[in-house]
Amino acid sequence: MMKSRIIGLFVASSALLAAPGAALAGQPPMPNKWDTYTREITIDQNLPYMCDNPFIAARDTINQLDPNFQIGSHWGPFSSGGESTLSYQPKGYGGSVTLATTLKSYTGPGYFWESYGSLIDADIEVNADLIYWPATTDTMRSYDLHCDASVQGAMTQWNADYQSTLLHELGHFSGMEHRTDTASGACVMHQQQARGTLRRAFCNDEKATFQTTY
């Protein structure tokens, strides 16, 4: 009963995505920003090889938004501090689990529950348990991240697009927060990523927020 309600929600979300590019209200001003306008990310060498191209595509989507803010990247061993990293962290053991997260470090005014100020470091962590390796019979219940191919396919309503997920995280990396509107739609910065949907381009108000900041 409960599961079928959730599936219904995802189907509804997919239908909303039929109008790509539509701008929805709800993107707040970017509360954090880098004071230096180029950033380099070290990509954990243990990430699956087939995940490289989706990362590059997501990174280039950011870099095409504004020439004033550019993200570079190289592959290297995982480093837990001192430089920005994209790593591959298994999740679980008691707490909540998620597709991916960005850990931001910043200084600035504001209470703990607020977010304003200059970014010092930002690291992206991908839930390694959810990477989908090329397969034909993987479990249909999974929320796996597709690295090697589009989510459009036989498992459309069950899987998540790695490129869309990384673009969302790179949005956080750049300083964006989640949207404040609750409706799911074509924009990238919604808190939840509906399964089987592609969000590989920012919508207009997200682009405007980014370009105003940098």
Next chain:
Amino acid sequence: MRTFVTATAGLALALAAAGSAQTSADQGKPALRAAGTVDDAAGNFLQDKKLRQSEQKEKLRAAGLNFGEVRSLVARFKPKGKGGLAGLSAQKQGDLADTFLDEVALELATLGFRPGDLKDQAQAAALFSAASDKLVLAADYADYKLLSKAVVRGKVTGYRLPPKGSAGGAVMQVEVLQAYKGEIASGTAIEVVMRSGQDAAGGQLKYSDEAIPAPGAEVVLVLSQVAPSLRGGSRLRLAADPSAYTKLLEPFAVEGGVARASSPGIGDLKLSDL
């Protein structure tokens, strides 16, 4: 317009780039790594995962918990993880299955379920299924409720941060208004461990997937009580108070009679359905 280097060309570039070499958007196209096999990628995954699992097993052992017995009880139910992966050796397939079994058992043991809790076949089967679904983000609210110690509606009253000059996680302070599961009386003040917090210089560290409701907000919390020594999942040292709760899901925001979800795969719920 950007184009990507081919995997073959990338091999030479990746070799040249080994060590400290960097590519940046300013400098041109990035080098792709040499294309590896699915088996290689699975090997890297298993190496990382087993390291993480061995660390958690050691924590359980140090806390005097019999993980082996929990694992053998879980094994009877043959939980099924990824299966039928094309291009993966039989050896790696077997390793993945074993690793997933360990993962389910570690999840249950960390949440506080003991061999005695798993003797009842029906109860055990439901718990194994819920823990398995949680790990692959297929769990629904009913699964999380089953795995939880308590489900409450409450009002956020504030946050407790580590002393100035020290790094650590924050603690969310909540006044309970109503309990849907567990023995927490309304009016009780509880504390919930956060993964976000502050660094030693007083800067803020925040995980983007962690919801941080402002004081005064009404929330629904699905809580567990993981021993402080077993807590993980954050780069920060987490609160050591044994009475503090951990979140199994990010807080639902209460709007009228609806609890709005902020965790992936979980839909909004009516308060009357909690």
